[in-house]
Amino acid sequence: MRRRTPRGPALHVRFYEKPDCGLCAEAYRALTRVRMEMPLDKGARVLVRLDRFALQPDVAPGPAEEEQLELFAVSENGAAAPDAPELAPLAEVPAPPLHRVRRLSYSALSLFERCSYRYFAERVVGLRPADAAGTVPGQSGLAPTEIGDAVHALLERVDLRAPTVPENLAELVRARYPAVTEEELERIRAFVASYCESELAASIAALEGATAELPFAFEHDGVLLHGRIDVLHRDGPRALVLDYKTNSLAEGTPEEIVEHDYRLQRLVYALACFRAGAEEVEVVYHFLERPDAVVTGTYRVEDVPVLEAELSDAIARIQANDFRPMPDEFVCRDCPALDLVCAGPKLLG
Numbered sequence: 001m002r003r004r005t006p007r008g009p010a011l012h013v014r015f016y017e018k019p020d021c022g023l024c025a026e027a028y029r030a031l032t033r034v035r036m037e038m039p040l041d042k043g044a045r046v047l048v049r050l051d052r053f054a055l056q057p058d059v060a061p062g063p064a065e066e067e068q069l070e071l072f073a074v075s076e077n078g079a080a081a082p083d084a085p086e087l088a089p090l091a092e093v094p095a096p097p098l099h100r101v102r103r104l105s106y107s108a109l110s111l112f113e114r115c116s117y118r119y120f121a122e123r124v125v126g127l128r129p130a131d132a133a134g135t136v137p138g139q140s141g142l143a144p145t146e147i148g149d150a151v152h153a154l155l156e157r158v159d160l161r162a163p164t165v166p167e168n169l170a171e172l173v174r175a176r177y178p179a180v181t182e183e184e185l186e187r188i189r190a191f192v193a194s195y196c197e198s199e200l201a202a203s204i205a206a207l208e209g210a211t212a213e214l215p216f217a218f219e220h221d222g223v224l225l226h227g228r229i230d231v232l233h234r235d236g237p238r239a240l241v242l243d244y245k246t247n248s249l250a251e252g253t254p255e256e257i258v259e260h261d262y263r264l265q266r267l268v269y270a271l272a273c274f275r276a277g278a279e280e281v282e283v284v285y286h287f288l289e290r291p292d293a294v295v296t297g298t299y300r301v302e303d304v305p306v307l308e309a310e311l312s313d314a315i316a317r318i319q320a321n322d323f324r325p326m327p328d329e330f331v332c333r334d335c336p337a338l339d340l341v342c343a344g345p346k347l348l349g
């Protein structure tokens, strides 16, 4: 502030902090005639010059002005964008390690056959099928895979010689899947009844020594193939394998579904029996949506080289990590990759 006083020349004052004396209070009141210079730089300070009685003199630029950042200065290359500094090259991203399979269940093979990318999502990455929370109390509703599992668990308990629907079916299912709904219980009951009341069940009942839930394992191309057979019957060199399916028959005819989704699984069953000494293997699929939806295929020991070559090819594709989306309305429905890392049926256009 420059101020005329009775005792001397004009007084110049710089405020760097809030004034707290009478003189400075007067300076505040004179702010209607203030001129401010505000360098906008780091450590900026406000310089205030005040004069209540005289015109404001020109103020020579101080050193702070020279240091001010030139916000609107024209760069050396005119209006063009300033040259970007050259960055160090990015380090090369290492290739992810290959998924090397050593054990394969028949259900994993079946999944690979239905959609190899879903196999990758579930069996390599570890994603769980969507909505699979039927074992969680307080949840409501089962995933299709859980309904299938509940049906298999019930059929495992059924007496093959005299098949009937368990009276305590609801209690058994709820013990395994507390989230099951009444509607799902009825579906599960219908699946079990479909087998128990079928002609196929009557034929199996007549077979001496038919056994449920038989585990198997054998090695092929350095991979251990393992699983359980729903029902196995051996009669000398002949073997019969029965597998229950809870697929919706809206997916296609039973024959089409087997050819499309269970071809590999079927040959694994056959090879397991051949490795156990069978010379002829009949593999029967029962689609429980209908008591008569049965698909049968028979292999002879001469077929083994062809079956093994097909299995080798599938294992080689898994070892080569050949995982591709194979969109299908039914397979995609409960896929954990859907809309997360895969567009599913939208890939079909």
Ligand code: SF4
Residues within 6 Å of the ligand: 115, 116, 117, 118, 121, 324, 325, 326, 327, 328, 331, 332, 335, 336, 337, 338, 339, 342, 343, 344, 345
């Ligand atoms: S969404 Fe469909 S196509 Fe994609 S991974 Fe899942 S099953 Fe395969």
